[in-house]
Amino acid sequence: MKVVVLLGAPGAGKGTQAPLLSGRLGIPVVATGDLFRAAVRDGTPLGLEARRFMDAGQLVPDQITVRLLLDRLARPDAEAGVILDGFPRTGMQAKALDEALADRGAVVCAAVLVDVAAEELVRRMSGRWVCRAAGHPYHEVSSPPRVEGTCDLDGSELYQRTDDRPETIRARLAQQLGALDDVLEHYRTSRVLRTVDGLQPIQDVADAVAAAVNGAGACAD
Numbered sequence: 232m233k234v235v236v237l238l239g240a241p242g243a244g245k246g247t248q249a250p251l252l253s254g255r256l257g258i259p260v261v262a263t264g265d266l267f268r269a270a271v272r273d274g275t276p277l278g279l280e281a282r283r284f285m286d287a288g289q290l291v292p293d294q295i296t297v298r299l300l301l302d303r304l305a306r307p308d309a310e311a312g313v314i315l316d317g318f319p320r321t322g323m324q325a326k327a328l329d330e331a332l333a334d335r336g337a338v339v340c341a342a343v344l345v346d347v348a349a350e351e352l353v354r355r356m357s358g359r360w361v362c363r364a365a366g367h368p369y370h371e372v373s374s375p376p377r378v379e380g381t382c383d384l385d386g387s388e389l390y391q392r393t394d395d396r397p398e399t400i401r402a403r404l405a406q407q408l409g410a411l412d413d414v415l416e417h418y419r420t421s422r423v424l425r426t427v428d429g430l431q432p433i434q435d436v437a438d439a440v441a442a443a444v445n446g447a448g449a450c451a452d
């Protein structure tokens with residue numbers, strides 16, 4: 232069974248790469264956020280347990296997340312393996328996942344990082360501007376206004392929300408990258424970490440991610 236962990240900072244393109252890798256490897260993407268929502272919606276025992284923590288405004292304990300994942304891995308479509316997206320997010324979670332998989336005779340055979348430098352992530356995420364009159368959205372790179380600083384539709388001034396300003400994004404990213412570093416260190420230690428240059432065109436990144444997984448000896452078993 233191939234258990235592949237896809238890693239990347241927010242904005243690195245991990246969400247784009249997960250379904251592409253799924254198509255190439257023929258195994259499903261498992262996103263823990265979706266698992267939670269489904270379990271809570273269906274009212275499964277684990278879902279009810281998770282919901283008690285969510286209703287109390289607490290983080291769902293890692294053990295519950297891991298049990299949800301194991302249930303998912305037991306389904307027929309996951310027989311050949313899964314791509315994990317969004318888990319593990321901390322070193323502790325990575326350790327808990329290893330232990331749970333070991334009980335089933337499985338391992339994470341490759342952890343692939345879609346690597347994009349922090350300043351590039353800030354640039355990608357901080358390009359959003361909205362107009363003062365109606366909040367019409369623009370993006371410096373993907374959908375710029377015809378006249379810089381002015382809304383195409385109503386001529387009002389464009390401004391950046393606090394959340395979209397580079398300094399806000401840089402601060403939030405620093406926290407997220409700290410947790411990601413712990414996860415990377417975990418997989419570096421277990422020698423399954425592979426790094427792919429996330430600045431290439433999307434299809435080239437997809438090729439490199441697939442090659443990283445296929446080249447990982449443990450994934451061939």
Ligand SMILES: [Zn+2]
Binds near residue numbers: 362364366386
């Ligand atoms: Zn406008």
